[in-house]
Structure formats: C-alpha cells, structure tokens
Amino acid sequence: MIISVMTKKFACGDVVTGCAWSTTANDENELFQKISEHAKNEHNMTDIPDEIIQKVKSKIQEA
Template sequence: MKAFACGDVVPGCEARWVCSTEDEILARVGAHASSAHGLTEISPELVGAVRGSIVAA
C-alpha cells in the first residue's frame, strides 16, 4: 500500500489517499488537483513532488 498527503506538497490541504499503487495515487491526486486546486495542467515538477512524498502505508 502507498499513501500520500496533499498537505506535504500544498500546505494547508487536508486531502489524503491510501491506495494499492503509486499510479492509483497519481490518478486520484490529478483529479484532486483539478477540482480542489484549479490546476488545468500537472507539471513534471509537481508530479515529481508528489512522487517524492508518497510513502509506504
């Protein structure tokens, strides 16, 4: 299992996910980034920050 807390990348955001795979987390975080943070593009730097903050759950 993998876990990610959005607040590790976007201070103040309380969203968290625990998923089976890193790819599943990335898909959910992408949808969240659009709906909660208004992002229309996900930069490679943001993907890298998210990947770097994913931990084993």
C-alpha cells in the same frame, strides 16, 4: 500465509501548504489518478506541472 500488499499513501499537505486531503491506493498509478483528480477539482490544476509530479513522488509513503 498472508500476502501483504504495500499500500501507497499521499498527503496533499506535504506539497500544498494547508491542504488537509490525503489518499491511499494499492499502487502508484491508482494513487496518481486520485491525486490528479483532486488537484483538478480542488487546486484548479488541469495539467499538473512536472515539478509538482516530482514533488508528489518524493512524498509518497508506504503505509
């Protein structure tokens, strides 16, 4: 029997227009870690505003 793990996926372009970056992770915490790193490096967001976090959350998909 194969236990399936739901992979989470996020495309930055769903929140930031024109950004082609996307990522996957095994859970939301890991995903958010990757997203915040990307936001910091590529979008100069050292602190991600709550508004953006909510937006990101609503765009997370199960792959």
